[in-house]
Amino acid sequence: MGITMQAAHRPSARTEDFADAPGANSRIDEIFVPQMKDMHAFEVAGGGERECGRYWSIDPAYGRGAYWCLAIDDAAAIAVFDLMFEETVSFGSVVPNFFCFGSYGRNMIPYFSELIGVEDGWESGTLLGYAWRAGMCREVVPPNERLVVASISLLPDGATKVARAIGTDPITLTTAIARLDGTLRVPALSRLFDEIKAARPSRTAAKAYYRCKLVEACALVVDWHERNASSAAPRMRAVDRTSLNLACAFAREHLGDPIELDDLCRAACTSPSKLASLFRAAEGATPMGWVRERRMEHACELLSNTESPIAEVAARVGFARQGSFSEAFKERFGVTPHRYRMLNRTARTHDAH
Known part of the structure; x- marks a missing residue:
């Protein structure tokens, strides 16, 4: 370019x-x-x-x-x-x-x-x-x-x-x-x-x-x-930062698709053990754990800001079945996707008044 x-x-x-x-x-x-x-x-x-x-x-x-x-x-x-x-x-x-x-x-x-x-x-x-x-x-x-x-x-x-x-x-x-x-x-x-x-x-x-x-x-x-300002964390080596960022970019761009650890490794051009150590150091999570968190965050955005059916939200964050998505969402946030959406609407109505 x-x-x-x-x-x-x-x-x-x-x-x-x-x-x-x-x-x-x-x-x-x-x-x-x-x-x-x-x-x-x-x-x-x-x-x-x-x-x-x-x-x-x-x-x-x-x-x-x-x-x-x-x-x-x-x-x-x-x-x-x-x-x-x-x-x-x-x-x-x-x-x-x-x-x-x-x-x-x-x-x-x-x-x-x-x-x-x-x-x-x-x-x-x-x-x-x-x-x-x-x-x-x-x-x-x-x-x-x-x-x-x-x-x-x-x-x-x-x-x-x-x-x-x-x-x-x-x-x-x-x-x-x-x-x-x-x-x-x-x-x-x-x-x-x-x-x-x-x-x-x-x-x-x-x-x-x-x-x-x-x-x-x-x-x-x-x-x-x-x-x-006074306690900057040690910087990652350039090659490691590039690998991590490539994996993160791939995951963000494919949240609606099935993603395996091998897919992230291919995107990052590195081994599973190396990628795991990079995610542990930078994000405090496993690579697939990081992907799950991004999926859940995106699900929250969709539930809060769109009227998409729950099944469509599930598909857009990589779940083939609505039931599996609802179980994972409830395990993460303590409420079902439907309940989360209703609570968000209630809070917005309260704020508007």
Whole structure:
């Protein structure tokens, strides 16, 4: 994958000197909108299936997928996209200074390898943060590579506003963002970006929901940064991290399919004993135990955020029989899937009032 990008830099101590400017929303738009024409995308009115923000669908003649973003307070944005092109596509724009962090799929690695030096093969859902200087950003995407991202972008004044909202300063926030280099694991933050991908709040609640998620994400990254600033855990060797991330990526992409330990080993290009030791060190679980947890987490998301029948939820998380799924779910959470869904609805109704 070819790429020409501006180099990243560490957040400056002058972050607070960036002033809010007239036409601020255009500053957010210029990060996202100019790329859509190059991507052969057309805008769908009303924010598409998310019922807010701006939503583009890729022209089927060139590929498939969608790109959605929502500007918040004219100084920040949440974006989610899942794309694949049938031919090489080049897109880009002149962007302002901004900070960004999010959950990036494994095919996104070449976009950032020049910036952070992380090897190919990282996990779908790897957390990455970076800062762009104002300038041209152009990317070249080859065909048939799925690109999946959920991210938060902050203009410098947006970082200042959010930092104040969570009781910290913008330097702490942007330093925390810059520490997310693709090798570090923050489970609560990964889950939050998974929730953003899966959520479909109502039109009435959508903007408030995403605003809260933006603030929560910034609070989580600062909390992680402050808890781990002086006691960073030893890093895994690059080759071992690559093996682990390949196995995790394979599992996340095939949660609805039968998965055996041998499948994970083939994806990771390593032996069962080695893979087991990597999962034990990084995740505190066996490889298949980790897969079961991801399946249960995804089941919770589907039960909470969709009206899919229980049998369909079971199939989407890799269970051939609804009964087996219900037994496994109850063993894990103490309630049946149906009861879990009802409790979630009751809690949401209570919160709404």
